[in-house]
Amino acid sequence: MDRSVIEAYVAGPAKLRAAVAGLTPDELRARPGPGAWSILEVVVHLADSDDISIDRMKRMLTEDNPPLLYADETAYVERLHTHDQDIEDALTLLEVGRRQWARVLRRLPDAAFASTGQHNRRGTVTVGEYVAGYIDHIDDHLKFIIGKRANLGKPLPTA
Template sequence: MLVPTPEQIHSYATIHERIAVAIAELTPNQLQMRPADNEWSIQQVLLHLPDSEAVGYERIRRIIAEERPVLQLYDEDAWACNLHYHQQDPHLALELFKLLRQSSAVLLQQLPAADWKRVGLHAVNGAMNLYTIFQTYLHHGEAHLRQIEDVKRRLRGDR
């Protein structure tokens, strides 16, 4: 049976620390700079993280609490545009991301192994068990940390 390792849950719960280090020296202007017209700024990434995590927070809990719940989709680009990510506080967003992640990590650490097989129904991906949803969000934080580091390199002119 697939269950996350303690190291995976720790990484999931603490990715915000590595992101905070990655943005520590950036100015507000640097956070706002977009490397290309069709790419997000670091600020947009930082605001996306808690919004995406809120969706994940809800999905995780629905899978645990309900029998085969439907997992709603959301349009992340519409959220970035219509929720005015460029005007919001990126540090507050990172704090919210941290709290959502830590809350879920505490819950996930307490689950019996059988609960990791519980399933939600995703409109695009079909039936997804809790373990797969967890892996998706674990990798999501890591992917956005790599994106932040890439944007920083590109803004400095490194390739």
């Protein structure tokens, strides 16, 4: 197990925080079109999804190949008033959740990252795949946020 993956996992929320910095509440809530999510909804989705992923990893590490059920992210956004949540709270949840979970991950033996669960849509998954997948999850949504900022006339400053 390449332990640098854990540090990349912990770093994701800081990249997200930087990507939304300086946006007004109206800009955070602006939807690019029908059925599309706002930046706020994306950030809240990421926090919700991380909660679910950490629970799944805990179960994979403590149970024998547990069942892992699909969560309907669209239903979460549509039915849980995601549009009215606080972005700072969502960012803090992501930061604290990943920081806390990374403490566990750092103490695991390499073999633990091969612990499995049975996802009802994806089949067999491992803890290692989840850690890597949730790095990609933030990175994939960052592309949307960067594009949305550009469309709002507020591109991210280049270094």
